[in-house]
Structures are given as structure tokens and as C-alpha cells.
Amino acid sequence: ATIHDQKLHRGAGGELHQFAEDGMPVLTTAQGGPVSDDQNTLRLGARGPALIDDFHFREKIFHFDHERIPERVVHARGYGAHGYFETYESLAAYTRADLFQRPGEKTPAFVRFSTVAGSKGSSDLARDVRGFAVKLYTQQGNWDLVGNNIPVFFIQDAIKFPDVIHSVKPEPDKEFPQAQSAHDNFWDFITLTPESMHMIMWVMSDRAIPRSFRFMEGFGVHTFRFVNAADESTFVKFHWKPKLGLQSVAWNEAVKINGADPDFHRRDLWQSIQSGAFPEWELCVQLFDQDFADTFDFDILDPTKLIPEEILPVKPIGRLVLDRMPENFFAETEQVAFMTQNVPPGIDFSNDPLLQGRNFSYLDTQLKRLGGPNFTHLPINAPKCPFHNFQQDGHMAMRNPVGRVNYQPNSWNQGPRESPVQGYRHFPAEEQGPKVRLRPESFADHYSQARQFYISQTSPEQRHIAAALIFELSKVETPVIRERMVSHLLNIDETLASKVGHALGFKSMPKPADAAMPTRQDLEPSPALSIIER
Ligand code: HEM
Numbered sequence: 001a002t003i004h005d006q007k008l009h010r011g012a013g014g015e016l017h018q019f020a021e022d023g024m025p026v027l028t029t030a031q032g033g034p035v036s037d038d039q040n041t042l043r044l045g046a047r048g049p050a051l052i053d054d055f056h057f058r059e060k061i062f063h064f065d066h067e068r069i070p071e072r073v074v075h076a077r078g079y080g081a082h083g084y085f086e087t088y089e090s091l092a093a094y095t096r097a098d099l100f101q102r103p104g105e106k107t108p109a110f111v112r113f114s115t116v117a118g119s120k121g122s123s124d125l126a127r128d129v130r131g132f133a134v135k136l137y138t139q140q141g142n143w144d145l146v147g148n149n150i151p152v153f154f155i156q157d158a159i160k161f162p163d164v165i166h167s168v169k170p171e172p173d174k175e176f177p178q179a180q181s182a183h184d185n186f187w188d189f190i191t192l193t194p195e196s197m198h199m200i201m202w203v204m205s206d207r208a209i210p211r212s213f214r215f216m217e218g219f220g221v222h223t224f225r226f227v228n229a230a231d232e233s234t235f236v237k238f239h240w241k242p243k244l245g246l247q248s249v250a251w252n253e254a255v256k257i258n259g260a261d262p263d264f265h266r267r268d269l270w271q272s273i274q275s276g277a278f279p280e281w282e283l284c285v286q287l288f289d290q291d292f293a294d295t296f297d298f299d300i301l302d303p304t305k306l307i308p309e310e311i312l313p314v315k316p317i318g319r320l321v322l323d324r325m326p327e328n329f330f331a332e333t334e335q336v337a338f339m340t341q342n343v344p345p346g347i348d349f350s351n352d353p354l355l356q357g358r359n360f361s362y363l364d365t366q367l368k369r370l371g372g373p374n375f376t377h378l379p380i381n382a383p384k385c386p387f388h389n390f391q392q393d394g395h396m397a398m399r400n401p402v403g404r405v406n407y408q409p410n411s412w413n414q415g416p417r418e419s420p421v422q423g424y425r426h427f428p429a430e431e432q433g434p435k436v437r438l439r440p441e442s443f444a445d446h447y448s449q450a451r452q453f454y455i456s457q458t459s460p461e462q463r464h465i466a467a468a469l470i471f472e473l474s475k476v477e478t479p480v481i482r483e484r485m486v487s488h489l490l491n492i493d494e495t496l497a498s499k500v501g502h503a504l505g506f507k508s509m510p511k512p513a514d515a516a517m518p519t520r521q522d523l524e525p526s527p528a529l530s531i532i533e534r
Helices: 055-065 158-168 184-191 194-203 251-260 264-274 329-334 353-369 448-456 459-474 479-492 494-503
Strands: 008-010 016-018 078-087 106-115 130-138 141-148 224-227 233-242 280-288 315-324 347-349
Touching: 078 130, 078 264, 078 329, 106 315, 141 233, 158 184, 158 353, 184 194, 184 479, 194 448, 194 479, 251 459, 264 315, 347 353, 448 479, 459 479, 459 494, 479 494
Parallel strands: none
Antiparallel strands: 008 016, 078 106, 078 315, 106 130, 130 141, 224 233, 224 347, 233 280, 280 315
16 A cells, blocks of 8 residues: 555545545545645735635635624623523423423523623723623523623613614714723713613723622613413513622722733633632512502613612522533634524513614524624524424525425425414413603603612622712813713702712803703803813
């Protein structure tokens, strides 16, 4: 046998394994063709022009040129891990969701933590909301609980989402500042949007600079429904409670960490899981009915409000353990597609107008981000239960209906069938009313819970909130925007407002904001406000 022959080996199935001279597998093109030289392009003479026959070079560069996909329009920077969810007890009285029927049942999970505003390459310790997106691969299909580490949100209606996000991202002409919140556009939008006041207090607090993902809470934010086998509905709010407790860093620490190690949070998750210190959260619920909901001044459909845990304690219903890092960041963490619309039978939506808009948005954005309608064929997005349907073709289709039948009803008695018993039944909520664009009166109080949050903080935490507001607003160059924010703060806490106003150089305080009135949009500070000393 020649040397050449010794480097070939046929496998049991007749496949040809080719080895390079040092015994490593031979490099091939994507078409499987063996490559002889990966160091030099094909040229006419050693110093001559490149030749178009060089299919290996062309394929290699072509593929490289297409490596990037669009980053997520929000939550671009994230880090994920695999794990499982373990059910504590049967919740059959409340929900027919299969994953909540049997104590001890384990459901595979994938979780992605993220920052909202920064780009994919931004730093981990930014002052920002953190995404806490959980995909549970249940036996009745995937359930995505796409939450944040803050229990409320900036806006009450999804139609404002592009505005809040545009305002927080870098300004379109200059493409800076990168620092998410520290600029005029963001504070302009916030101060013209009083419904954001509760959320903004959380964002100015230590919650927005977590020590690591392992020390964060997570929240489903919206009111959802549990629906049991008898089609009875219970409202539910979801909370993730970290076993390690809640910890944040101080702002000066965050700034230093960002400079020294912008990957601090992902490194922490990687190292803890690789070393066997598996982070864990309890899934807790607040369960309530319409009568209970009616006892509040605020509306349980309003995503800028929470139900205080002192009034309705959370009930632990299971635990989430993250015990395995992805083998490939791009294939798993980057290509995972979370969607609020992914719910199994027994979990349903409320009329929260933010949730309703989200249910539309995620599928839409992923069609673009993941390049077509077949992103559920990617292993990270595919269900882990048996599934059957007649969807076919499209870009990158990896599976198609097999055999003659790709429709139903059909006379060949083939293929899957719908099932009114096993299938997803939407809760038959009775709805009626005129078709209007109208914010309900029950969504009108923007300050009470902002105040409650502020006064619930310890004094060092309150000092941090004041310092954050002073730092952020000192970066705002337009005086009237600073004035507007202080006028909102007057409705939240007067001491806080005057502390911030004083630090910003106000000689007198503005009038408290009137949330019911259209906020002033002109750029002149009020005459009562002396020119700010900068
Ligand atoms: C992405 C949470 C509101 C549109 C995300 C992600 C999270 C999240 C955690 C990252 C998912 C991942 O890791 O892949 C939330 C929460 C919201 C909220 C908790 C409010 C309570 C909205 C609204 C819209 C929206 C109102 C639009 C109407 C999007 C889009 C993405 C996204 C387009 C990018 C998805 C992707 O490309 O994979 N959101 N979001 N979100 N969210 Fe939201």
C-alpha cells in the first residue's frame, strides 16, 4: 500500500474518512470536497493574479461575509444557559398546564439574560433593565416566560415601544451616547411620559446594576391567566426568586468593572456553572381573582403597576436550576427565539395592552432576525415533545410533511388531527365595548407606586437613587428636561426632588407635574426657575 492509501479509512456504512499527513481529519469545503492548500489562493504564477477557478477561496470568503445576522433590536447583549425546572406540587386546581400536574416533574429549560439598550458588544454593568427570558420545553410545547428583572415597565401600551426604545438607544444623528439612559432624548421621552415614573425609580435604583445574573429576580411583569380543566381562570403574576438572594453593586463599582471587564456577568455565569455552582431560582406566583383585583385603585392590566407582596404573598411552585452552558454561543444563545405568544394549554393572556402588543411583535421580529419562517427547525427553538403539522417548505426547511398528505381534512385518513379536548383552548373571556383608542381611567395614577417603591428602600438605597438621578440629569444638556423631571419627582417624594434640584443648581423649585395635563413640550424653562448653573 502507498502512504496515500494508509490515510484512507472506510467506515461501517462505507463512508470515506480521509486523514491529513499528521493524522488529523482532512479539511473540506462545505460541499465535502477535500482541500489541498488553505494558505494560498490559486494564482497564475506565484506573483500573478488570482483565478476565479478557486472555488475553495470563494466559498470560504462567501461564508465569512455572511457570518453576521442582525442583532436583536432590543436585548442584543445576552448570555444563556441550559437547565431544568422542577415542579413542587400539583397546581391542577388552577391550571391544566401539563408541567404543573406532577410533583417532582422536571422540564428542560433554556434561559437568556440580557441588557435591553446596549448593542451586542456593550458592557455588562450598564445601568439598565435586565432581560430574564425562560424557555420551558414542556410536553405540550414550548412555554416562553419572557420577563425582566424589574416587575413593571416604562409604558402602558405597546404602541409606545418603538418610541421608548428609540429614545434610549444612541441618538440617530450622532450615534452616541452609548450610556443607555444618560442623555437628553431618553429623559425627554421619560419626562413627557408620566406613566414611566414607577419604572424609572427602579431603573435609578441598585436593581439596575446587579452584581451578577445569579443574584437577580425575574418577573413576568404582566398579569397572565391560569386556566384549569374546567375552563376556570385565575389571574397569575410570575416571579423568579434567586436562591442566592438579591445583590447589586454600587455605581462606582459598576463603572470600574465595566472598564476592567466588560464581560463580568457572562464570565460569572460561565465560571459558576462550569465549576458546578449551579444557580437556582424559585418560580413563585401571586394568584388572585377578579374580586381581589377590584379591591385596588390601580388596574391589574396596567404593566406599570405591581401587586405588593405584603398584600398578596408569593407562593413558590417550583425551582429552576441552570447546570449546563451552551456548547455554541451563536447556535444557541444568539439564535434562540423567545416569544410571549408561546404558551401551553392552561396558561393564557390577560388584556394588558403591552402584553397584547408583545404577542404580535416577537414572531414578527424573529422572522427577520433569523432569516425566514423555519427558525423553529433550529434545535434550540424546536419543541422537545412530539409535534406534527402540515407546514412545509420555506427557506432552510429541515423537515416537511412525509408522504402524500400535506393538508386536512383528507380522505386518506392520514396525518395529525385537531383535538378540542387536548388542544389549546383560549379562555372564553366575555368582552364587549366600542372600538376606541382610549387609555382607561384606571391607568391614570402614575405616582403612588413610584412613591411606595422609593419609601420602601433603605436609606443607603435611597441615597443611591438620588445620586443616580443627579448623575443622569447632570448629563442632560437641555434645562427644561431637568426641570420636568424634578417636577415629576415632587409628586413622588419632595425631599428627593429638592435634593436633586439643589444638586442640579436650581435656585427655586418648579411646580409639581400635572400628570393629567399634557406635559409642556416647549424648550423654555419656566420663568420661576433660575438659569441652571452648569
Ligand atoms: C426582546 C422582555 C416589552 C419587543 C426581549 C427580550 C426580553 C424581553 C427578555 C430578550 C429575549 C431574548 O433573550 O432573546 C420584555 C419585557 C417587556 C417587553 C419584560 C415588557 C414587560 C416589549 C414590547 C415589545 C417588545 C412592548 C414590542 C411591542 C421585543 C423585541 C425583542 C424583544 C422585538 C427582540 C426579540 C428577538 O429579536 O429575539 N424582550 N419585552 N418587548 N422584545 Fe421585549
